[in-house]
Amino acid sequence: MNSKYLIGIVISSIVLVVGLVLTAITPFQSVNTNPYLTVIDKNGVVYGVILGVGFIALYTLLQYAYEER
Amino acid sequence: MVDESGNIEIIAEKSDRKLRHKLGTIDLLFLSLGGIIGSGWLFAAYGASYVAGPGAIISWIIGGVIVIFIALNYSELGTMIPRSGSIVRYGQYSHGNLAGFFFGWAYFLSAVSVPAIEAEAVVTYASSYYPGLTNGVVLTGTGILFAALLMILFFFLNYFGVRLMGKTNTGMTWWKLVIPFSTVILLIAVGFNMGNFNLSYTSTNSAFGPVGHTFSGFFPYGFGPVMAAVAVSGIVFSFLGFRQGLDYAGEAKNPQKSIPIATVIAVVIGIILYVLLQTALIGSLRWGSLGVAPGNWHGLDTSLGVYLNGSGQYIGPQGLSALAGAPFAILAQSFGLVFLTYVLFADAYISPSGTLNVYLGTSMRTLYGLGTIGFLPRAFIKVHERWRVPVAPLLASLLIGFIFFIPFPSWYKMVGFITSSTVFTYMVGGPAVRIFRKHAKELKRPFTLAGSKILSPLAFIGASLIVYWTGWPIDLYLLIAVYIGIFIVYPILYSLKLNDKKIFDRTSVKAGIWVPIYMAILTFMTYIGSFGGKSYIPFPWDLVVVVIISIIFYFWAVYSGYRTEEIDTIIKENSQFLASDEGVFEKEPDKGVS
Numbered sequence: 174m175n176s177k178y179l180i181g182i183v184i185s186s187i188v189l190v191v192g193l194v195l196t197a198i199t200p201f202q203s204v205n206t207n208p209y210l211t212v213i214d215k216n217g218v219v220y221g222v223i224l225g226v227g228f229i230a231l232y233t234l235l236q237y238a239y240e241e242r
Numbered sequence: 243m244v245d246e247s248g249n250i251e252i253i254a255e256k257s258d259r260k261l262r263h264k265l266g267t268i269d270l271l272f273l274s275l276g277g278i279i280g281s282g283w284l285f286a287a288y289g290a291s292y293v294a295g296p297g298a299i300i301s302w303i304i305g306g307v308i309v310i311f312i313a314l315n316y317s318e319l320g321t322m323i324p325r326s327g328s329i330v331r332y333g334q335y336s337h338g339n340l341a342g343f344f345f346g347w348a349y350f351l352s353a354v355s356v357p358a359i360e361a362e363a364v365v366t367y368a369s370s371y372y373p374g375l376t377n378g379v380v381l382t383g384t385g386i387l388f389a390a391l392l393m394i395l396f397f398f399l400n401y402f403g404v405r406l407m408g409k410t411n412t413g414m415t416w417w418k419l420v421i422p423f424s425t426v427i428l429l430i431a432v433g434f435n436m437g438n439f440n441l442s443y444t445s446t447n448s449a450f451g452p453v454g455h456t457f458s459g460f461f462p463y464g465f466g467p468v469m470a471a472v473a474v475s476g477i478v479f480s481f482l483g484f485r486q487g488l489d490y491a492g493e494a495k496n497p498q499k500s501i502p503i504a505t506v507i508a509v510v511i512g513i514i515l516y517v518l519l520q521t522a523l524i525g526s527l528r529w530g531s532l533g534v535a536p537g538n539w540h541g542l543d544t545s546l547g548v549y550l551n552g553s554g555q556y557i558g559p560q561g562l563s564a565l566a567g568a569p570f571a572i573l574a575q576s577f578g579l580v581f582l583t584y585v586l587f588a589d590a591y592i593s594p595s596g597t598l599n600v601y602l603g604t605s606m607r608t609l610y611g612l613g614t615i616g617f618l619p620r621a622f623i624k625v626h627e628r629w630r631v632p633v634a635p636l637l638a639s640l641l642i643g644f645i646f647f648i649p650f651p652s653w654y655k656m657v658g659f660i661t662s663s664t665v666f667t668y669m670v671g672g673p674a675v676r677i678f679r680k681h682a683k684e685l686k687r688p689f690t691l692a693g694s695k696i697l698s699p700l701a702f703i704g705a706s707l708i709v710y711w712t713g714w715p716i717d718l719y720l721l722i723a724v725y726i727g728i729f730i731v732y733p734i735l736y737s738l739k740l741n742d743k744k745i746f747d748r749t750s751v752k753a754g755i756w757v758p759i760y761m762a763i764l765t766f767m768t769y770i771g772s773f774g775g776k777s778y779i780p781f782p783w784d785l786v787v788v789v790i791i792s793i794i795f796y797f798w799a800v801y802s803g804y805r806t807e808e809i810d811t812i813i814k815e816n817s818q819f820l821a822s823d824e825g826v827f828e829k830e831p832d833k834g835v836s
Contacts, residue, residue: 196584201575208576209531209561213583215371221588225417229592232413 178238185230192224267500270487272415273600274508277483279418279515280597281363284590285653286476287520288569291527292542293471295462296439299520301471306513308472308704309481313509314691315671315701317502320488321688322678323818324497328488329667330611333757336674336803339745341754344761345667346612347727348720352664353605354639357396358646359656360598361389366653367590370568378544378556379566380652390644396599397640414596419515421589425570425582426518433577434525441537449548450540462539466781470773473665473711476657480516482664484509486600490607498688519570526573533559542566545654602639609635615808617732619740662712662720666761669705672698673796677803684813699796706792707785709764713774721765728758753802760795767791 199217265273290298319332330349334342365385369376375385399410442458445451457463472478487494487504494500529536540546544566549558556563565572571586610632613622621634650656675691675698691697709717732745744750769775771784779787812818 196588197581199580199584201580201583207531207561208528208578209564209572211575213371213575213587217580217584218371218587221584221586222591224585225588225592228417229410229413232416233410236412 175238175241178234178241181234182231182238185227185234187227188223189227189231192220192222192227195220196224265490265494265500267496267503269412270490270494270500270504271508272412273486273490274484274504275511276411276415276418276596276600277486277604278480278508278512279415279422279593280480280483280601281360281594281653282476282480283418283422283516283519283570284363284367284593285569286480286657287516287523288542288566289475289654289657290471290477290520291524292539293475294467295457295460295537295539296524297461297463297465297468298471298475298477298524299517301468301475301477302513302516302520304469305472305477305708306481306509306516308701308708309478309484310506310509311697311701311704312665312668312671313484313505314502314697315675315694316485316488316668317505317689318675318687318691318694319671319678320501320505321498322685323812324494324501325611325614328611329485330608331615331808332674333667333670334615335806335808336670336677337750337753337757337799338804338806339743339747339750339754341670341750341757342615343617343728343732343743343745344724344754344757345670346608346615346617347731348663348724349667350605350608350612351720351723351727352660352667353601353608354642355646355650355656355660355663356601357393357598357605357639358389358643359650359653359660360594360601361392362647362651362653362656363594364392364591364598365389367568367571367587370564370571370587376567376652377554378549378558378563378652379654381647386647386651389647392595392598393602393640393643396595396602397636399599411596411600414592414599418589418593418596419511421585421593422515422519425574425586426515426522428579428582429522429526429570429573429577432579433528433573434522435527436525438524438527438536443535443537443539445538446535447548449546450538457537457539462537464781466772469707469711469785470713473661473708474658474713474716476653476661477516478665478708479657479661481509481512482661483512483597483600485664486604490603502689523569523573526577528576531576532561532565534562545652602636602643605639605643606632606636609638616743618735658712658716659719662709662716663723665705665708665712666720666724669702669709669760670799671705672700672702673799673803676800678809681803681805682809682813685809685818699793702796702799703789703792706764706788706795710767710771710785710788711773712768714765714768714771715774717765717768721761724761725758749804753804756795756798756802763791763795764788 196217199214199220202212202214205211290301294301316329320328325331330346333345362381365375365381365388366379369385375382375388381389440459442456444456445453447453451457461468484505487501534541542562544556544558544563549556551557568590571583571590574582574586609618609622612618613620623632624634625631626633646656650659675694678685767784767788770778772781
C-alpha cells in the first residue's frame, strides 16, 4: 500500500476514535424540566463533527487504497 | 480551448470528452443517495407532520412511487445519451429550442437554489445553540453570511475535480445512512407512543382549523393534505436526489449499467428510510413539552400568524420553536440520548454539506448542459485543462445561489419552490422516451424501459400532479420566474450574441408551444382548485380535472416532438457514447430498441 495512504488511514483512525470518545463522555450543559429546552454543550457538537470527519476521511482513504491495490 | 467559430454540437462534444469518466455504479448510487439524504431528512418529516398529521407516512410512499416512475423514464434517456448536465438537454433533444429553453431555465432555477437551501439547513440546526442565526426558523443576516461561507467552502471542493468529490461523497453517504437508521431504531426503542397516531383535537383557534371542528385519526385533515405534503413539505424535494446519477452520466465509467441501478435503488432505499423516520418522529412527539394541544398537527407550524407578533418576531411556545429548528436532534435530546443528540447536531453539518457539495456540482453541470445546447455563452462549456471541471458554470452557480437567500430566507419557505421547478422539468422525460423511440430508432438503448406506453404517461401525470399539489401561489411564482427567463433573460443573451439559439422560429414554436400553455393552465388550476387556491373545483374533482388535462397534454407533447438538429448530429457524428480523452470509457453495449 502507498505510504501516504497508510499515514492518512492511521491519522484518520485516530481522529475517529478521539471524536468517538469525546462525544461519548460529553454531558448536556444543563437539564431543563421541559426536555425540549435542555441546553447542550457546544463542544459536544464539535466532537461529533470530528467523529464524522474522521469516519468520512477513513472511508475515503480506504477506498483510494483499495482501488490502487 | 476550441475553435470559436465551430458548430456548437461539435464544440460541446469535445468538451464532453474532456470530462473525466471516473465514477462507478457505487459512486453514482451514493451520489443519488447523497442527494436523497440531505436536508430533507432533517426537516421534511417534521414539515409533513404539520401538513398531514400521521397520514404523512403515506405521503412518502406516494412521492417515492411517482419519483420512481420518473426515474425509470430518465434511466432510458440517461443511458441512451449519457452526458453531464443531461437532464437539461432532453427537452431540447425532443422538442427543439423553445421547449429546451423552458425546461433548461426551470431546471437551472431549481439546481442553483439547492446549495442555498442545504446551507440554510446547516445554519437552522446550528441556531439551536447559536440563537442569533435565526428568528424562529428564518435566517438572520448573520445566518445568511454563515450559509454563504459554507457554499464557498464547497465551491473549492468541486473546483478540485470530480474524482475527489465522488469519493468523499461515498464516505459521506455511508455516514448519512448510518445516522438516520440509528435514529429510527433508538427513538422507537426509547420513546415510541402508538397513541400519537390516533389523537383527537377540537380546534379553538381558526389558525388551526375551523373553530369547534374535531380533527382525529390517522388522516385528521382528510386525504388532500396527504397529497399536498408530497409537494410542499420537502418529500419530493428529498427524493429528487435520484437525478445525480443522470447529471454525472458523462463522467461514469459504465453509464449503461450504472445509471438505472443507481437511480432506482437510491429511491427505494429513500422510501424505506423516510417512512421509518416519519413513523419515529410522529411516535416520539411529547405534546405537553411542545406547548401544543395533542393532535393539533397544524399547530406544529411555527410560521402561523398566531405565533408571530406585529413585527414578525416569533412569540410562540419555546419548546415548539426548538423542535422545528432541529426536529430529530431535539427529540433525541428530550429522551436523554446524549451521544445521539451530539451526533445529530454534528450530522446537521455533514448531511446538508454533503448534498450541498453534490448539488453545487449538479448546478455547475446544468449550466454546462445549457451551454452545450447553445443557450449560454461558450465560456460555459470551457473545461479546465488540469482539473477537468467547467469553471465558469461552477462560479456562476455559487454566485446565483447566493441570490436565493433573499426571497427564501428559510428552509421551509424555499422547499416548495424548488420542488415545483424541478418536477416541472421532469415532465418532458416520459414524452421524450416515446419521441426518441419513434424519431431516433438508430440510437442504441443500453436500458430499455419495458411498458413505456404505460410508464411514460404515468410519469407525466405524476409530475403534473406534484406541480399541482405545490399549489397556489408557489406555482404562480414559478410561472413568473420561467416567463422572465423566456421574455427577458433570453432576449438579452441573444441581443448580446451570447446565445446561439433562435427559440421563436417556426419549428421550435410548433413543437414547444405546449410547454408555456400547459404551465399557464396548471397554474390557473392551482388558483381555482383546492391546493391553496379558491376551491371553485373542490377536492377530489380538481384532481380528476388535472389528470384529464395532463393526459391531453401528454399526447400533445408526444405528437409535437420531432427529430431535432441535435439528435440528427448525434446520429450522423456517431457520438451517442463519448469516450473520454483519458481513454477510460468502457465499451458500449450492443442493444437496440425493439
